[in-house]
Amino acid sequence: MLYWGDDMIHIENLTKKFYMGDTELIALKGLSFDVPTGQFISITGRSGAGKSTLLYNMSLLDKPTCGSVTIDEQVVTEIDDQKRVAYRLNNFGFIFQEYALIPTLTSIENVMLPLLMQGVKRKELELEALQALQKVGLIDKLKNLPSQLSGGQQQRVAIARAIAHNPKIIFADEPTANLDTISSQEVLDIFIKLNKNGQTIIMVTHEPEYARLAHRTIELSDGLIILDKLNSVKKR
Ligand SMILES: Nc1ncnc2c1ncn2[C@@H]1O[C@H](COP(=O)(O)OP(=O)(O)O)[C@@H](O)[C@H]1O
Numbered sequence: 001m002l003y004w005g006d007d008m009i010h011i012e013n014l015t016k017k018f019y020m021g022d023t024e025l026i027a028l029k030g031l032s033f034d035v036p037t038g039q040f041i042s043i044t045g046r047s048g049a050g051k052s053t054l055l056y057n058m059s060l061l062d063k064p065t066c067g068s069v070t071i072d073e074q075v076v077t078e079i080d081d082q083k084r085v086a087y088r089l090n091n092f093g094f095i096f097q098e099y100a101l102i103p104t105l106t107s108i109e110n111v112m113l114p115l116l117m118q119g120v121k122r123k124e125l126e127l128e129a130l131q132a133l134q135k136v137g138l139i140d141k142l143k144n145l146p147s148q149l150s151g152g153q154q155q156r157v158a159i160a161r162a163i164a165h166n167p168k169i170i171f172a173d174e175p176t177a178n179l180d181t182i183s184s185q186e187v188l189d190i191f192i193k194l195n196k197n198g199q200t201i202i203m204v205t206h207e208p209e210y211a212r213l214a215h216r217t218i219e220l221s222d223g224l225i226i227l228d229k230l231n232s233v234k235k236r
Pocket residue numbers: 018019020025027045046047048049050051052053054
């Protein structure tokens with residue numbers, strides 16, 4: 001039996017409609033589920049199933065048409081526009097398929113940038129960035145520009161950037177989609193290690209073998225949850 005903390009995220013009737021001219025597309029059809037603290041969840045399903053839309057609407061990158069997301073008893077979907085960005089910066093870490101590093105900044109500068117935006121003091125900045133780069137095994141690449149790193153290494157810098165401020169939740173959208181098998185495994189190993197230390201992770205992937213590494217898999221099809229199951233992984 002696996003145990004986690006109390007439920008941290010409550011998702012209720014999450015619905016997202018897109019309008020293109022007169023056409024309405026319902027990308028999320030009233031999803032409800034809870035995520036306990038410390039769980040590693042994979043969201044899977046075919047292309048167009050609604051995986052990215054779910055991730056963006058859970059993480060305040062987009063606004064649902066109706067329904068709510070509650071995190072630690074705060075209804076975060078009601079946070080007004082001015083405070084949303086700050087809430088996201090302080091509480092979430094994001095990892096995307098494209099690494100989205102700033103090409104003119106070194107690894108450590110890329111990791112320090114969001115901390116700077118959050119107002120972390122100079123002295124702490126560097127220390128936190130160093131610790132994050134250490135966690136992803138890139139302490140020897142501090143001064144490299146993204147162009148001097150492999151794809152896998154760039155994604156690890158992006159992970160360091162996402163974890164440097166100790167976010168409550170990590171959201172990753174197809175983090176291994178551009179990577180070869182070895183680099184993908186390295187990224188997944190980092191997620192597993194972070195999760196062992198209590199990090200809650202929500203990862204979108206269309207690769208079933210990667211999805212299975214998470215504690216739990218939610219499968220979407222056509223904007224609906226068609227499967228929500230625990231995987232047979234040991235408690236980490
Ligand atoms: N900004 C948008 N405008 C219109 N339709 C969108 C938009 N984003 C996603 N969709 C549509 O919503 C559905 C779900 O898309 P998405 O969440 O990107 O799927 P997945 O990530 O599972 O491939 C698709 O039919 C897609 O075309």
